[in-house]
Amino acid sequence: MTTIDEPHVHDPDALRADMVRALRDQDAITSEPVAAAFAAVPRHRFAPDAPLDLAYDLHRTVPVKKDEHGLDISVMSAAHLQAVMLEQANIEPGMKVLEIGSGGYNAALIQELVGSDGVVTTVDIDRDIVDRARLCLDDSGYGQVKTVLADGETGVPDGTPYDRIIVTAAAWDIPPSWISGLTGNGRLVVPLTVRGTTRSIAFDRDGEGLVSHSYRLARFVPMQGEGAAKESKAVLRDGVAVQTDDVRVRLNAEALNHALDTPKMESWSGAAYDLPDELELYLTLQLSSAARLHASKDVVESGLVDASALLGVPALVSEDSIAYRIRRENEDTGGFESGVVAHGPQAESLADEYLNLLRRWAQDHRRRGAATIRFLPGPAPSPLPQDTVLKRHGIVAVSWH
Ligand SMILES: C[S@@+](CC[C@H](N)C(=O)[O-])C[C@H]1O[C@@H](n2cnc3c(N)ncnc32)[C@H](O)[C@@H]1O
Structure with a gap:
C-alpha cells in the first residue's frame, strides 16, 4: 500500500496531486497528456463508497462487484496499471476509442485524452456495472462518454473503426472483432493471458494480425462471456x-x-x-x-x-x-x-x-523487452511451430531478439 501524507487524507484534490506525482516518480506516467488527464478526473467520484485513501492508492484496486464465491468480478483498476496502459495506448486528441470493461473512471481519463473532438465508448457485459458507470460519468461531467451493455467479445460494431481498443479484463484470446474493429494503424491494448500469466500488451496491426509494441505484467479480473478462459x-x-x-x-x-x-x-x-x-x-x-x-x-x-x-x-x-x-x-x-x-x-x-x-x-535472451509477441489469427498450422501458443481464434507467436 502506498502511504499518503497524513494532512491530505480528507482532501481529494491534494490526494490526486500526490497520486500524479507518485505515478510520475514510478514511471507509470511518462507523458504530459496522461499526467493532465489523471490530474483532471476526480477519481474518488468513481468510487463513492470507498475511503479516500483507497480511492487514491496507486496500487490497490477498489472492489465494485463480487461473484457468489466472493471473488472480484469488477473493480476500479489500480491507478498505476491504468497509467501504464494509457501510456501504452498513446491516445491522441480527436481519436475514437473503445474501452472493453467499464467502471467510468478510465473512460473519463480517455475522454480527457481525446478531447472534445474525440469519441469514447465503453462496453461492459454486466448491467449493474454499466448503470453504475453511467451514473458516475454523468455525475462527474463526462456525459459525452457512451456506455453500452454487451459482451465485448463482439466489440461494438456501431462505432468502428476505432483508433484504439483498450481491454480492461484479462483476455485469454483475441477475437476477430478486436482486429477488424481497428483502423489500419490502430492499436489494441489488452491484458492477454498466455500460459497462465497476464501481460498488458500494446499490439499494432501487422497484416492480418498484430505485433507487440510493448508489454508489461498485469493483473486483472477475468473476462466473462463468450471469450472466458478455458483452462484445465x-x-x-x-x-x-x-x-x-x-x-x-x-x-x-x-x-x-x-x-x-x-x-x-x-x-x-x-x-x-x-x-x-x-x-x-x-x-x-x-x-x-x-x-x-x-x-x-x-x-x-x-x-x-x-x-x-x-x-x-x-x-x-x-x-x-x-x-x-x-x-x-x-x-x-x-x-x-x-x-x-x-x-x-x-x-x-x-x-x-x-x-x-x-x-x-x-x-x-536475458534482456528486458527481449520478446516480440505476435497474434496470428485463423486456423493454426499443424504441427504447431516452436514458441507458439494455440488459442481459439489464432496463435500467439513469440520471437526473441
Ligand atoms: C477491471 S474492471 C474494469 C475497470 C474499469 N475499466 C475502470 O475504469 O476502472 C473489468 C470489467 O470487465 C467487465 N467484463 C468482463 N468480461 C467482459 C466482457 N466479455 N465484455 C465486456 N465487459 C466485460 C466486468 O464486468 C468488469 O466490470
Missing part, C-alpha cells in the same frame, strides 16, 4: 493446484499429488535469476509440457512447496512427476541464482530439461 486445473490437495491452457498437457492430480510426497530433488543452474516477466514467458513456451503450479501460504510455510509457487510458477509436468523454478541469493550471478525443485520418478530428467532452459535463457 487439477487440485492436488488443499492449497496446491496445477493448471494449464495447453490442450496437449494431461494433468493427473493423483499421481502428481503422490509425487509431492516423494523426496524433493533440488538443483542449481549457476545462471542469474532476474527479469521474471521475460524468463517466465521463455520458460512457459519452451518447456515440453508446461503447467503452472500454485500453492497457498499455509502449504509454503509447511515446507512442502517453495515460495515461488505463491503467485504461480512455471512447472514442467509428466504423468507422475513435476519440476518448478526456485531461486536463492547468489552475488556471483548478480544477486539471485535460479534453480529447480523436482519430485517423482522422473525428477532427474525433468530437472535437467528445466535447468538447461534456465541456462539458455541467461546466456541468450
Whole structure:
C-alpha cells in the first residue's frame, strides 16, 4: 500500500496531486497528456463508497462487484496499471476509442485524452456495472462518454473503426472483432493471458494480425462471456493446484499429488535469476509440457512447496512427476541464482530439461523487452511451430531478439 501524507487524507484534490506525482516518480506516467488527464478526473467520484485513501492508492484496486464465491468480478483498476496502459495506448486528441470493461473512471481519463473532438465508448457485459458507470460519468461531467451493455467479445460494431481498443479484463484470446474493429494503424491494448500469466500488451496491426509494441505484467479480473478462459486445473490437495491452457498437457492430480510426497530433488543452474516477466514467458513456451503450479501460504510455510509457487510458477509436468523454478541469493550471478525443485520418478530428467532452459535463457535472451509477441489469427498450422501458443481464434507467436 502506498502511504499518503497524513494532512491530505480528507482532501481529494491534494490526494490526486500526490497520486500524479507518485505515478510520475514510478514511471507509470511518462507523458504530459496522461499526467493532465489523471490530474483532471476526480477519481474518488468513481468510487463513492470507498475511503479516500483507497480511492487514491496507486496500487490497490477498489472492489465494485463480487461473484457468489466472493471473488472480484469488477473493480476500479489500480491507478498505476491504468497509467501504464494509457501510456501504452498513446491516445491522441480527436481519436475514437473503445474501452472493453467499464467502471467510468478510465473512460473519463480517455475522454480527457481525446478531447472534445474525440469519441469514447465503453462496453461492459454486466448491467449493474454499466448503470453504475453511467451514473458516475454523468455525475462527474463526462456525459459525452457512451456506455453500452454487451459482451465485448463482439466489440461494438456501431462505432468502428476505432483508433484504439483498450481491454480492461484479462483476455485469454483475441477475437476477430478486436482486429477488424481497428483502423489500419490502430492499436489494441489488452491484458492477454498466455500460459497462465497476464501481460498488458500494446499490439499494432501487422497484416492480418498484430505485433507487440510493448508489454508489461498485469493483473486483472477475468473476462466473462463468450471469450472466458478455458483452462484445465487439477487440485492436488488443499492449497496446491496445477493448471494449464495447453490442450496437449494431461494433468493427473493423483499421481502428481503422490509425487509431492516423494523426496524433493533440488538443483542449481549457476545462471542469474532476474527479469521474471521475460524468463517466465521463455520458460512457459519452451518447456515440453508446461503447467503452472500454485500453492497457498499455509502449504509454503509447511515446507512442502517453495515460495515461488505463491503467485504461480512455471512447472514442467509428466504423468507422475513435476519440476518448478526456485531461486536463492547468489552475488556471483548478480544477486539471485535460479534453480529447480523436482519430485517423482522422473525428477532427474525433468530437472535437467528445466535447468538447461534456465541456462539458455541467461546466456541468450536475458534482456528486458527481449520478446516480440505476435497474434496470428485463423486456423493454426499443424504441427504447431516452436514458441507458439494455440488459442481459439489464432496463435500467439513469440520471437526473441
Ligand atoms: C477491471 S474492471 C474494469 C475497470 C474499469 N475499466 C475502470 O475504469 O476502472 C473489468 C470489467 O470487465 C467487465 N467484463 C468482463 N468480461 C467482459 C466482457 N466479455 N465484455 C465486456 N465487459 C466485460 C466486468 O464486468 C468488469 O466490470
